[in-house]
Amino acid sequence: MAGRVLSIGECMVELRQAEGGLLRQGFAGDSFNTAYYVRAFLPAARPVDYFTAVGTDTISDEMLAFIEGTEVGTGFIRRVPGRSPGLYMIHLKDGERSFSYWRSASAARLLADDPSALRAAIDASEVIFFSGITLAILAPEAVATLLGELGRAKAAGKLVAFDPNIRPRLWDDAETMRRTITSGAAASSLVMPSFEDEATHFGDVSVDATIARYRAAGANRLVVKNGAEGITLSFDGEQSFAAAAAATRIVDTTGAGDSFNGAFLANYLQTGDHRAAAGFAANVAAAVIGHHGALVGRAEIGAPGATAQPG
Numbered sequence: 001m002a003g004r005v006l007s008i009g010e011c012m013v014e015l016r017q018a019e020g021g022l023l024r025q026g027f028a029g030d031s032f033n034t035a036y037y038v039r040a041f042l043p044a045a046r047p048v049d050y051f052t053a054v055g056t057d058t059i060s061d062e063m064l065a066f067i068e069g070t071e072v073g074t075g076f077i078r079r080v081p082g083r084s085p086g087l088y089m090i091h092l093k094d095g096e097r098s099f100s101y102w103r104s105a106s107a108a109r110l111l112a113d114d115p116s117a118l119r120a121a122i123d124a125s126e127v128i129f130f131s132g133i134t135l136a137i138l139a140p141e142a143v144a145t146l147l148g149e150l151g152r153a154k155a156a157g158k159l160v161a162f163d164p165n166i167r168p169r170l171w172d173d174a175e176t177m178r179r180t181i182t183s184g185a186a187a188s189s190l191v192m193p194s195f196e197d198e199a200t201h202f203g204d205v206s207v208d209a210t211i212a213r214y215r216a217a218g219a220n221r222l223v224v225k226n227g228a229e230g231i232t233l234s235f236d237g238e239q240s241f242a243a244a245a246a247a248t249r250i251v252d253t254t255g256a257g258d259s260f261n262g263a264f265l266a267n268y269l270q271t272g273d274h275r276a277a278a279g280f281a282a283n284v285a286a287a288v289i290g291h292h293g294a295l296v297g298r299a300e301i302g303a304p305g306a307t308a309q310p311g
Contacts, residue, residue, distance in 0.1 A: 003126025004047040005265070006076070007035035008146070009134040010108035011052055011063060013087040023089070027066045028295055030131050030165055030258050035072050037262025037284065038129075040298045042269065049073035051121045053107040055083040060107070070295075076121040078114060083107030103137070112142035115149070122149050127159045127269065129261070135180050136170035143180060150187040159269075162188035162219075163261055166197040178202060186218040192261055195226040207232045211239070223278060225260060231278040242278035245286045255295065259288040 009031025018024040032050055039048040050072050054060040056079050063085055067074050086103030103109075111134075112118050122128055128150060135143055154160045164181045171177035178201065185191050191214045198210045211222050211234045222234040231242040264281035268274055287301035 002046075004049060004124055005035070005038050005042070005127040005269070006049050006051055006121055006125035006129070007031045007038070008051045008111070008121075008128065008130040010086060010103075010106060010111070010137055011050070011054075011067065012103065012106070012108075013059060013063070013085050015087065015089040017090065017092055026295065027063050027085075028255075030133050030163070031129065032067070032072070033255055033258035033295060034129055034131075034163075034262040034265070036070055036295050037259045038266045039070060039072050039262075041263055041266035041284075044071070046269075047073055049076055049121070049125070051076045051111065051118070053078040053080050053083070053109075053111040053113075054085055055079065055107045056081050057084050059085060076117070076124075078107075078111065078117055080107040080110050083110065106137065109137050109139070110142075112138055112146045115145050118146065118149055122153050122158075125153075125158070127161065127265065128153055129161045129163075129265065130184070131162065132164040132166055132177075132181050132184065133170065135184055136167060136177070143183075147183055147187045150184075154187060154189050159190060160188045161190040161192060161261075161265060163192045163257065164197065165194075165257070166201050168201065174201070182217050185214050188219050190221040190223070191219040192223045192225070192264070194257060195224050195229075198224075221274070223264060223274070225257065231282060233274050233278055235274050240275045242275055242282060245279075245282045255288045256285045259296070260285040 009029060011027055011029040011032035014026040014028040015023045035048055035050050042048060050067060054063055054077060064074050083105055084107060086106035086108065089100045091098045138146065150160050162184050168177060193210060195207050195210055198204045204210045207224050207226055210224055214222055220236055224232045228244050230244045233240045260281045263284035264277045267277035267280045271277060284301060288296045
């Protein structure tokens, strides 16, 4: 599938641990991280863009400059006076992460408040990615606007990819979370969940149960990430499996799932082989978690083979 790849969501200011008790500033967020890794593994001629909203302040200027420096396009990003990017801090213990967030005034919460700008970005793209976090930060009417446009894109034959990326603390209540994530899957043609999340928050007793539930919602392509147990794929009713790949070291698991998603999409768009794409993406994720931060340069992670433990 040729054409522009568009990722929709929130990029935030990231603070992570550095030497001597200091903090290092960066920019990241699940949907931007995915765009970053799609960009890293697609040919340079293939456009990859990001859709969000930022403020008009200095840190927003710095964020846009950073995104442009990764060669992810910023032409569709809206600027909202009086708002700023959200901020989060990573806390690490034995390679596992937890987060503190400051995002109540985030401009990205208004990303779907201009329906014409949203439609223009989607109309210009052939592949669209979004996540459960994208949905969680929006007001209900904005969620309806976004899902309406994504459903229209799906009906037009575009690839709409969705990672539920379930984060309960972002939602008002569990029922709203489950209902909205299910609606997100219904607007998608490819769903990329983590089984651990699905078992915890939807009560799925098996990967097959996760696949059946999302197929019933209307998604006909599933990539279910299940840590060391590997990746189960269901494409148009045919199920297959890709093994996990062990990481040589675990430093920071922050970018595991996002790097998997981006590498999978980039490889799948070029080869059309979903099982090989899953194996490739698993190796990318295994390499990424051996480094600090969500965004790792391609030179640092090398050139992964065709087959990590994606989260």
